[in-house]
Amino acid sequence: MIDLRIVRSDPEAVRASQLARGEDPSLVDRLLTADAQRRAAVASADELRAEQKSFGRTVGRASPEERPALLARGKELAGLVKQAEAREVSAEQELRGAHLAVPNVIEGAPPGGEQDFVVLEEIGTPPTFDFTPRDHLELGELLGAIDMERGAKVSGARFYFLRGVGAQLQFALLNLAMQTAIGNGFVPMVPPVLVKPESMEGTGFLGAHADEIYRLEADDLYLVGTSEVPLAAYHSGEIIDLAGGPARYVGWSSCFRREAGSYGKDTRGIIRVHQFDKVEMFSYCRPEDAEAEHLRLREFEQQMLAAIEVPYRVIDVAAGDLGSSAARKYDCEAWVPSQQAYRELTSTSNCTTFQARRLGVRYRGEDGKPQTAATLNGTLATTRWLVAILENHQQADGSVRVPEALRPGLGGREVLEPIR
Template identity: 70%
Template sequence: MIDLRLLRDDPDAVRASQRTRGESESAVDDLLRANEARRAAVQRFEALRAEQKQLGKRMPKAAPEERATLLARTKELAAEVKAAEAGVTAAEQEQRQAHLAIPNVVEPGVPAGGEDDYVVLREIGERPSLPTVRDHIELGEGIGAFDLERGAKVSGSRFYYLTGVGALLQLGLLQLAIAQALEHGLTPVIPPVLVKPESMEGTGFLGAHAAEVYRLEADDLYLVGTSEVPLAAYHAHEILADLTEPIRYAGWSSCFRREAGSYGKDVRGIIRVHQFDKVEMFSYCRPEQAAEEHLRLLGWEEEMLAKVEIPYRVIDVAAGDLGSSAARKYDCEAWLPSQQRFLELTSTSNCTTFQARRLNVRYRDEEGRTRPAATLNGTLATTRWLVPMLENHQQPDGSVRVPKALQPYLGGRDVLEPVRR
């Protein structure tokens, strides 16, 4: 949730953020009205309760001739207080709905526009010069890395089996990510992948992204699309001491996405699938540390990309393509030779205090006051990385070179040869 003090003190800043995102400015006015209505309802309730307490104190000392009048007013007040309390509850519910409707306020400098309005910050590495280009499907099936046909037979479209060297490549990649996370002081976590509605809502995934989420109706639980969700909810309703140093986790989990509305887009192979594995970084820090922490997470993502030796670029994502929780997001996109385009591999988002306000995650400042923490997340490795790894390291005979950093996880092999069928 956005800071209501910011809303009241500088509503034009929130309106400007909405315009940059391409969202409705009227939602800001709706929240302002709901906030004012709640404040008025609370004031009325508190005034009536104060009068009720004063009457309670006067009653024992009242003269007999006053008592009847005071008793009558006491009965009236009881009804008024009950009605005022109900009014506060209704006003709070209305404010909450209006509050949930507004995404995070974007950082200054975030590009305006939609999906195609990103800004390229840098491009790293050389795109390979390949005499013949095979796509990741031909390469992966050739070396026995996955089985798409049986995945579809067993589970339906966009499911797959990772087999043989494919399973080893993914396990090696994720273990390499965890090893790097440990080097930088992150705590490894294997979280639950089924979460309660409040955890999903608290991280902002039940708004515009609700159609992407798998829900188990019988149990009222959700399958997570990223371990960001259970890691953000890990410290819900807690106070994280003084938080002078960020608290950082690296979550390894399976992830599930319905991919609603993406029909016809990257449907072949393992680019856009319903289930995949991922190592996700997650950080809690003080709000004033968040911008620096964001760049730190981006740096660790680039460090991992360098280890798997694939060319990539970094983009500053436009406001209209941000999730509701993100104030800014940087993506790392790998070069995909078969399609002559860049493919998103990692995202890192600064969610400022947006998620922490929803989940009630706080820290204690130097004066002992509790403040909402800032939260950030960033992808360190995921199944999709196999796609550009196979394509950028392919060789003319259909074999695939193994990046040096991954060779220990594949028994020391430096090349994955096509298998006989």
């Protein structure tokens, strides 16, 4: 939820943000109207409650004989208060609806849609092969590392087994990510992957992406699509201490996505799957520190990408392609030889105070007063990274060179060899 004070004091800025996102600027006016109406409803209900309260006291002080005469007026007041409160509730609902309809105000994101990203950096050079490169699935099968067929047999399409060096490679990668984060002061976390509706809702994932999410109806729980959800909800409703700088967490979890509406897209291999593992960074900080923290998260992502030695580029995602919570988002996309294209490996979003406001995460400012915190998140490694590692480091015989940083996690192996 955006800050209503900004809507009141500078509605034009919010309208401009809406336009940059390609969304309806008139939602801002609906919000302003709803805000004014709610305040009027609160004022009149407060007034009636005050009257009822003081009248109630006189009833309490009255003698038993005069009390019955007063009860009629008391009943009347109770009825009026009830009506006023009903108006208050409906005004609040209208406001909430209008409030939730407005996404975060962008901060520096380029205007436009999905294609309007700006490339900030290109690191490394796409490899050239003097043989026909294999795609990651072919390599994975040669190495005995990825088994899609049995994944489908056991669980259906878009499921897979990582086995042998595939499983080990993922452990090596995710462990390296955890170590990198821990070394930079992040608190390691293994969060729950099933969460309550309010946690899902609070983090903003039940809006436009509701059909992306697995729901366990019998228990009214949701499977998270990223550990951002439990990590963001971790401090919900709390006033946290940010005096010593940002509170940083790094979560390792499985992530679950229904991939509804992506039929036929990336059906081969492990690029787009229903379940994968991810190491995710999450920061809570003061709003004034958020932009710098965002760049720091990006830096950590780039350190990881450097460690796996693949070419990649950094893009500044366009306003229209941001999630509703994000004010700005940077993606790192690795080169995938079999597709001759860059594919997203990391994504870091600055949600400013948008997400924390809904979750009720605050900190104490200089004056000791509670203020809404800012939240940020960023990817440090995922199962998809295996695609880039396998394809970029493949050799003519189907073997794959192991980037140095991952060797310790693979028992020192320098090359993964085909198993037959």
